[in-house]
Amino acid sequence: MKLKVVLIAALVLFSLFVIAGIASLDWQKKEIEIGFHSDVAKDNFTMAKRLLKANGIDWHKNKRLAEQAQSDELNVDPQSILILDEAVLADSYLLDVQLADWVAEGGRLIYVLNRQRDELAIDSTVFFSQLSINVESQEDVFEYDFAMLKEGHKNSTLSIDENTQLDLELSRAFFIENCPGVNTNNDNGDTLMCDFAFGQGRVIVMPSLLPFTNYRLRHLDHGSLLLWLSKGAKKVTYVPYLTYPNWFAKLWHWSWQCVVTLLLLIVLAVWHISSRIGRSYAPDFDVKTSFNQHIRAVANFYSEHGHEAVLFTALEKDFYAKVESRVPNFKMLSAEKQAQIIANLTHFEKQQVAELLASKLPESKEQRTEYIKRFKQLRNAL
Structure with missing residues (x-):
């Protein structure tokens, strides 16, 4: 009986200590961001559109620019800056030819490098050959990070003027060689972005548009970079590449040896099973003997x-x-x-x-x- 009373008293005393400890904590209500709203998640550049719109610039996605190039002259708003995925040039020879004329006449182009440039033979296109630059691909780079609150790591700095520098995290998938204009380098001296004149126009070669996506636009000075690139324009026209290779083509390009080995293993596995099992025949004798x-x-x-x-x-x-x-x-x-x-x-x-x-x-x-x-x-x- 005494042991029961002692246990009850100890339990009550322990409960008092726990309640007192919880009551003494300084509780704070915090709002934690865990994801984008559905209307933002539909487009990876929703936040970029809102940033540009707040500064009087419209963002427009044009999926039919290659079809419009069927005419004699490329029809692009002269007050617009054009963001073009270079893979689009592989699908349209007319666009490849007319793009050089449009930029030379005063157009502003943000030329975005594509990870499939080797498969699509982009180096052989008319426009890229006129840029007089070389691009070195880095195959072992994986940069898709979907952690919303993860701060970017600066790997390059762009000097706009004497008093303004932008801290940036640019893609390491490509290094640009023989840049004829202003180059933006990483800590190792490799050029990640190149800005130069092309006739009366201007071309900015970027390794990717990752800094302007919803996940990375908020970090470092990526938003300021987008506004600086769009300065003086009333409209941003983005031309994406809509054709992507299937998973088998990607796997083949990554390592055709692995694909061949996998196919051989599948053939050997089928042969191994078929040679052991063989055809199904009725047995000549009963399994159980009476x-x-x-x-x-x-x-x-x-x-x-x-x-x-x-x-x-x-x-x-x-x-x-x-x-x-x-x-x-x-x-x-x-x-x-x-x-x-x-x-x-x-x-x-x-x-x-x-x-x-x-x-x-x-x-x-x-x-x-x-x-x-x-x-x-x-x-x-x-």
Whole structure:
């Protein structure tokens, strides 16, 4: 009883300490951002659009610029700055040719490098060959990070003027060589962005648009970079690349050796299974052998090795057991009476029954077999 009281008191005391500790905490209500609203998540550049709109600049996505290039002259608003994914040039020769004329006449172009430039042979396009730059691809770079609150890591600095510098995190997927204008380098001196004149126009070569996506626009000075690139324009026209290779093509480009090895392993696995299982045939024998077959096998073994006497003794014992079950005290009767009773119970004649009961097991193998066969027939006839 005392132990129970002590335990209850200790529990109450512990509860008081816990309640007092919780009450003494300084509780604060915090709002944590865990994701974008649905209307923002629909477009990766929603926040960029809102930033530009707040500064009097419209963002427009043009998916049909290549189709519009069918005319003699590229129809782009002269007050617009054009953001173009270079992969679009691989789908339209006319756009490839007319783009150079549009920029040379005073157009402003943000030229975005594409990770598929090697597969699409972008280096052979008319426009890129006129830029007089070289692009070195870095295959081992993976930059897609969807952590919303993760602060970017500065890897380059752009000096706008003597008093303004922008801290940026630009893609490391490409290095630009032979930049004829203002280059933006990383800490190792590799050029990540190139800004130069092209005729009367201007071209800015960027490794990707990742700094302007919803996830990265808020970090570092990416928003200021977008406004600086759009300065003096009333509209931003973005031309995306809408054709992407399937997963098999990407895997083949990444490592064709792995694809070939995987296919060979699949073929070997199919061969291994098929060679072991093979075609389905009905078995030639029953899976389970009946008990009677086992008895016959034992009988054949005894017969082949000269032990018919053992078989006959078992047969004779079984015979008299059956007769005793029908005629009690059968063995107490005379031989003639026994033969008469068995003849009445079976289709055998009395004389045949008397001979079978009175005879002994013959010495000859053929005679023994015939005698046991006749005795067995007599047993079965009961």
